[in-house]
Amino acid sequence: MNNQELLYHYFSNSLTPEQESVFKKLLETDAEFKAEFEFEKGLQKAIKSHETDRLKAMLNEVETKINKRHNTVFNYRNLAIAASIAILFGWFGYNTFFSTNYSSLYEDNFTEYPNTVYTITRSDDANSIEREAFVAYETKNYQTAIEKFEALSADETKDYLNFYKAQAYLGMDNIQEAKGLFQQVVAKNESFVAEATWYLALIAIKEKDKSLAVSYLEHLMANYSYNKDKAQALLKELN
Template identity: 30%
Template sequence: MSNETLIEKYFSKSLSPNETLEFDKLYESDSDFKKDVDFLKTVKLVSEKEDDLQFKSQLKSYEDDYSEHDKKTTHKWLKPLIAAAGLILIMLSLNFFMNSKLDEDQLFSSYFEPSKNVTSPIIRSTDNETTVNNAFIAYSEADYKPAIVLFQKAYQDSKNSELLFYEANSLLAIEDYENAITKFEEHLKYSDILTNRSHWYLALAYIKTKQIEKAKQELKSLLNSDETFKKPEANSLLEKL
């Protein structure tokens, strides 16, 4: 049996007892055979975590190619396999590195918490049943869906742009990222005491939706502003991006 077939059967775990003895003997006595096997073991260790079927298919395709073509050169089948396997190993390693480098969900979870109410003191009294007050009561209790409706109505009535900021925070808290982005962008068209803070939350929303370059721009806008809110966190987050 050819060395190449022994190797293929070894990786497909289909060696017979006699073939296993032959394989072990070659592995101990033939340094080239051992080097080829060890290299493919490394490749398979990486590739099976990503696409084991693809690796086995690659082995089978090269074995078939070997069977149909010139068999005079001992490593005619193995050399192109090693070249291709090396490329697979590099690509998988790079893919693993890139994927492990940035975890958008983890970054968002680490940095996001809804903004505190710094606009309107809550008055819990039947004498103050205003839409704004009720909106902030719902917001303070993390009852975000009713808060969104109330903030919308309060903004329509008062045109107080700060309410857009809290509505957007509520949308972000319930994972409605696209609408949160739209609302933060709308708030940034105004100039109030919370405007620059929208850069921070918009950056987080962009991270969550994998729009990293836009997130970087928002963080830079915050850092370049006079706003002190979340500046250390913005520096830290920008470095991670």
């Protein structure tokens, strides 16, 4: 699959998990592809903001004329309008204009949560498992981080470990493991409950579960201050 096809599937919200992995890698390693993506993303937003109503009106006009074709000749002008709309839909896809682009919403709002619980300094010679875990986490060596967090999981006084282990799983695109751990953080009222709720909302968006995402975002706004403005903006996008 070439880059144009990847962009098409991204903006039509139809990437497979395998294609999504390739897409993310290209964004990180291919400057030309990233520039093209940013251009198309800006173009998509501009069209969605300024053209949706006009396109809907055009579609309604064509539909009305088609429905009345037994009384009205369907002329070349009508055909040209329909063809123009079809060309636009062929590139951006119907969902780009009239439905939520869940992949885009997830990517635009996801950021890895920073290490705020364990300070690592160059002069720190302590060779503890927790230090090794957070060094691995900060250097994006997520598999090692998970293994180290697992080794520490028996320490119930450090209830932030599940949250950071979930973050590491997100870094590896293992959504299901991350989701289970975030749910555990919320259920047990562990540290980072508000933050875990935010990430559960993002996971629901990634999985295209609109009702669940809305539920998490509304709960976040009603009970916590963390990312309240972002949650409100996301709710507007989803509704």
